[in-house]
Amino acid sequence: MPDSQLPFPLQPSQRNFPTSISQSFVDWFFVAPSEWKRSYPPWMTPALLATFLFCLSAVTATRATQLMGSIAANFWRLLIATLLLACWAHGSGQGWQGAGFSMLFWSGVIGFGLGDLALYMALPRIGSRLTLLIVHCVAAPFAAVVEWYWLQTGLSTTQAGCIVLILAGVALALLPTRRKGNESTLLSTAGILYGLVGALGQGMGAVMSRVAYDINAKEAFVLDGLGAAYQRILGGLMVAAVALWYSKWKSPFSEAPLQETTNTPNHAPAKGKAWPFVLATALAGPSLGVGCYQWALKTTPSGLVLPIVATTPLMVIPLSAWMEGDRPPFRSIMGGLLAVVGVILLGRLSGT
Numbered sequence: 629m630p631d632s633q634l635p636f637p638l639q640p641s642q643r644n645f646p647t648s649i650s651q652s653f654v655d656w657f658f659v660a661p662s663e664w665k666r667s668y669p670p671w672m673t674p675a676l677l678a679t680f681l682f683c684l685s686a687v688t689a690t691r692a693t694q695l696m697g698s699i700a701a702n703f704w705r706l707l708i709a710t711l712l713l714a715c716w717a718h719g720s721g722q723g724w725q726g727a728g729f730s731m732l733f734w735s736g737v738i739g740f741g742l743g744d745l746a747l748y749m750a751l752p753r754i755g756s757r758l759t760l761l762i763v764h765c766v767a768a769p770f771a772a773v774v775e776w777y778w779l780q781t782g783l784s785t786t787q788a789g790c791i792v793l794i795l796a797g798v799a800l801a802l803l804p805t806r807r808k809g810n811e812s813t814l815l816s817t818a819g820i821l822y823g824l825v826g827a828l829g830q831g832m833g834a835v836m837s838r839v840a841y842d843i844n845a846k847e848a849f850v851l852d853g854l855g856a857a858y859q860r861i862l863g864g865l866m867v868a869a870v871a872l873w874y875s876k877w878k879s880p881f882s883e884a885p886l887q888e889t890t891n892t893p894n895h896a897p898a899k900g901k902a903w904p905f906v907l908a909t910a911l912a913g914p915s916l917g918v919g920c921y922q923w924a925l926k927t928t929p930s931g932l933v934l935p936i937v938a939t940t941p942l943m944v945i946p947l948s949a950w951m952e953g954d955r956p957p958f959r960s961i962m963g964g965l966l967a968v969v970g971v972i973l974l975g976r977l978s979g980t
Contacts, residue, residue: 671928672975674853675936678920683943685913688905695902698748703872704906706740706865709914713858722855727847728840732859735840739833740864740914745871746825753819761802762820764938765795766827767834772931775835779842781929786977793970794935801942801956801963833860834930841926853923854915860922861914932974939967 692701717723726732750759768791776782783791837856844851851859924933942964945956956964 669928669975671924671933672936674920674923675928675933678917678924679937679940679943681912681917681920682937682940683947685909685917686940686944687947688908688912692902692905692909696906698751699868699871699875701902701906701909702744702748703865703868705910706861706868706914708907708910709918710858710861710865712910712915713854713861713919717855717858720852720855722851722858724859726840726844726849726851726859728843728849728851729859731836731840731843732856733863735833735836736860736863736865737867738829738836738863740861741829741867743826743829743833744864745867746822746829750819750822750826754816754823757802759819759823759826760941761799762823763827763830764802764934764941765799766824767831768795768931768934768938770828771831771834771934772929774832775838775930778835779838779929781838781931783929783931784977787932787974790970790974790977791931791935794967794974795938797963797965797967797970798938798942799963800966801945801960803959831930831934834925834934837922837925838930851926852919853921853926854919856922856926857914857918860918864914935974936971939964939971942967 689701689705692705695701696704747759747763750762772783772791837860840856840859841851921933921937924936942960945960945964
């Protein structure tokens with residue numbers, strides 16, 4: 629069979645290899661690092677960096693919320709990140725500049741603010757596995773459809789296939805085991821709805837960031853990833869501040885204030901121990917992590933970036949096994965490997 633008819637045609641430097649389909653796939657997947665470097669898409673680097681930083685942020689945020697409470701920890705991490713990003717944005721002359729500022733601000737309101745708040749509301753109701761499963765596996769296809777309608781940026785059939793492979797791996801790894809005993813249907817339904825809101829918020833926030841970059845490009849204004857992260861986080865900080873106020877004072881719609889989710893008594897020494905974790909979360913997540921995330925979105929459709937970011941929970945698995953002795957089940961390992969294969973294929977097919 630001629631190599632031009634193979635599913636993955638050989639490069640000129642590889643034509644002396646056996647031309648069977650199986651051998652061609654092995655050569656294409658593992659051999660010729662120079663060809664891999666040549667075809668490697670530039671957007672994959674910031675996307676993978678963002679995924680790694682979000683992984684670190686997830687580990688430190690878990691400890692911060694245990695010591696301080698989820699709503700307070702979320703607010704303080706955003707406030708610290710806002711101050712750090714402000715130093716960069718205003719120091720580099722970007723600040724609030726650009727015609728796309730309002731779009732990025734509202735992107736932060738929807739993604740950083742409402743999306744993250746819904747995520748925190750879903751976690752205690754349906755657990756971390758099901759929450760992350762819903763958020764990551766719904767956000768990517770939702771963003772791809774919205775961006776196709778809004779910006780007319782579509783994905784190829786092979787890219788869509790790789791995305792399905794990645795999300796299938798994530799779903800296999802995160803799918804929770806069946807619970808025993810009676811559960812409240814109301815709470816489970818509410819948790820799923822919160823998870824869906826979080827997914828839609830994350831997906832819409834990513835698409836709105838892409839629209840903002842398009843608006844800035846028409847005005848010949850260049851905004852880097854950290855500058856875009858700063859303009860986005862201002863909207864998220866506003867929502868987080870309202871949520872913190874709402875949790876501390878009596879709600880006008882209920883008889884009691886919202887209760888914080890914390891595993892430690894509400895005293896100063898415990899909260900004092902949380903600050904290093906809050907600082908680490910602010911650096912890894914909304915500062916550098918979102919900066920890399922925006923860097924990737926600057927040139928790449930959200931439907932390609934979000935599936936890479938969706939592998940964040942899979943990166944946490946070996947880290948948790950090393951730091952906490954949490955041994956992952958075989959299914960999680962297989963799901964992780966499946967997602968990694970999907971990421972590699974997506975990178976190679978997008979670069980060629």
